[in-house]
Amino acid sequence: MECNLKKKDNITFSKHPFLKNTYQVLSLYWKSEDKVFAWCALIALIVLSLLAVLTALAINEWYKHFYNAIQELDAHKFYSLVVVFLAIVSFSVVRSVLITYLVDIFALKWRRWLTNHYLSAWIVKSTRPDQIEHCVDNPDQRIAEDINKFTFETIDLACGLIYTLASVVSFSVVLIGISGDASLWGITVPLYMFWAAILYALLGTYISQKIGFKLVSLSNNQQRSEADLRYFLIRFRNDSKAHSTDTGRNYEKESISEKLDISLANMRRTIRVKMRLSLFTESYSQLSLIFSSLLAVPRFFAGSIKFGDVMQINSAFGNLCENLSWFINAYHRLADWKATTDRLISFDGALARSSEINEGAAAHRTAFAD
Numbered sequence: 001m002e003c004n005l006k007k008k009d010n011i012t013f014s015k016h017p018f019l020k021n022t023y024q025v026l027s028l029y030w031k032s033e034d035k036v037f038a039w040c041a042l043i044a045l046i047v048l049s050l051l052a053v054l055t056a057l058a059i060n061e062w063y064k065h066f067y068n069a070i071q072e073l074d075a076h077k078f079y080s081l082v083v084v085f086l087a088i089v090s091f092s093v094v095r096s097v098l099i100t101y102l103v104d105i106f107a108l109k110w111r112r113w114l115t116n117h118y119l120s121a122w123i124v125k126s127t128r129p130d131q132i133e134h135c136v137d138n139p140d141q142r143i144a145e146d147i148n149k150f151t152f153e154t155i156d157l158a159c160g161l162i163y164t165l166a167s168v169v170s171f172s173v174v175l176i177g178i179s180g181d182a183s184l185w186g187i188t189v190p191l192y193m194f195w196a197a198i199l200y201a202l203l204g205t206y207i208s209q210k211i212g213f214k215l216v217s218l219s220n221n222q223q224r225s226e227a228d229l230r231y232f233l234i235r236f237r238n239d240s241k242a243h244s245t246d247t248g249r250n251y252e253k254e255s256i257s258e259k260l261d262i263s264l265a266n267m268r269r270t271i272r273v274k275m276r277l278s279l280f281t282e283s284y285s286q287l288s289l290i291f292s293s294l295l296a297v298p299r300f301f302a303g304s305i306k307f308g309d310v311m312q313i314n315s316a317f318g319n320l321c322e323n324l325s326w327f328i329n330a331y332h333r334l335a336d337w338k339a340t341t342d343r344l345i346s347f348d349g350a351l352a353r354s355s356e357i358n359e360g361a362a363a364h365r366t367a368f369a370d
Helices: 002-015 018-030 035-071 075-124 129-134 139-178 192-212 215-238 246-301 307-324 331-369
Strands: 181-184 187-190
Touching (some): 018 075, 018 331, 035 075, 035 307, 075 139, 075 331, 139 192, 139 215, 139 307, 187 192, 192 246, 192 331, 215 331, 246 307, 246 331
Antiparallel strands (some): 181 187
């Protein structure tokens, strides 16, 4: 039965897409007895994320008036805008503290519920918990580590994604309104700053994907190899009396060292990919400022816009590129989250399949008894 369970579980999960399986795991908490808290916390996080966008828009508008006041030598307006900036920053700090606190509390409560849910399915409801180990490796890691990573990273990345989508829409509107037109080889390009930001972000996203696409599989392999190493260490600690001879101890040491070498080799491959990806992302981020300035200052030198407009354009361009490049900046975390979610999905599927087999066996025994 154990071998069949493993094979059937693999077949089951090859039929369903990742997003569907992820939704099934996510929806467990929102349908539980804690669903009121879950929905309220979700709404609060959405509101706080949108308030962050509002703050960024306010600062972007502030740039224009502040630097125009400097250019016009308007001291009264300058100091008034300093007070406005302090008010915006104070609001932003309070909002940031609130969302950080709420994310941590939300993740804590979700982790507690999800851990108890899987412990009940694995230990209490399953007639043979040892069968699960033949379907997925290290079920203890799935519960102790993967649930912790999954809950926090899902909430934090979701907040980042909400902020990103709202910012892209908002700053696209801002940049469209202030970017103006440009003539290139006799051809007029309308809204050229907006299109330049789009092309810059798309190019960066494509290159980062080409550089870092291996990180998901490498992260999954790393989690598996680390879990195997920990398993061998725990096994030796529990069975140390059985390895009383030098030959037995040397064999265990070689086995543990082999698992360590596998883990370190995968880490070296991961480091090389991350180094190349970091080299690109840092260069990409630093070049965006000078790129937007080069595009905006010709209109300033021509007298079409003021210095404050240049700074507002730079701010809007930077915000739009940054948010369009969210995938680039979050690539490491997304890769780790994807690997963690894959492991949790396979654990959930193994428990579901084991439950189906146990229910089928119980029904068969009942029918036979009748």
